Amino acid sequence: MKLLFRRCMAALIDYAVIAVYATLLFGVASLLFAVFHWERNGSPFTGQLIGFLTLTLPVITYSCLSEQSRWAGTIGKKLAGIAVRADAQSSGMRILLRNLLKYLPWEMAHS
Numbered sequence: 001m002k003l004l005f006r007r008c009m010a011a012l013i014d015y016a017v018i019a020v021y022a023t024l025l026f027g028v029a030s031l032l033f034a035v036f037h038w039e040r041n042g043s044p045f046t047g048q049l050i051g052f053l054t055l056t057l058p059v060i061t062y063s064c065l066s067e068q069s070r071w072a073g074t075i076g077k078k079l080a081g082i083a084v085r086a087d088a089q090s091s092g093m094r095i096l097l098r099n100l101l102k103y104l105p106w107e108m109a110h111s
Helices: 002-036 044-068 075-080 091-110
Strands: none
Touching: 002 044, 002 075, 044 091
C-alpha cells in the first residue's frame, strides 16, 4: 500500500511538471499568435501534429531520458524515492515502450 501511495504521488508530481510545461507552452503560443496575427483556422490534422510535436513528444522524451539517466527516474519518481531498474541490454527499449503505453491514452484523448 505504501508503494502504491508513492507511485501515485510520483505520478501527481510528474503531471504537475507537465502542466507547468503545457501552461508555458500555451503562453508562448498565445503570445506568438498575438504578435504575428496568425490565423487559428488550420486543419485539425495540423493542430494535432503541432500538439504532438510540442507537447506529447517532449513529454515522452523527458520521461525516457530521465528514466535512462543516472537519476533513474523522472522528477516525481526521484522525489517519491522510486527508481527505474532495468537490465543494461533492454533498458532503453523497455523504458520507451512503457512510456509510449503510458502516454498513449493521453494522446488518443487529444485526437
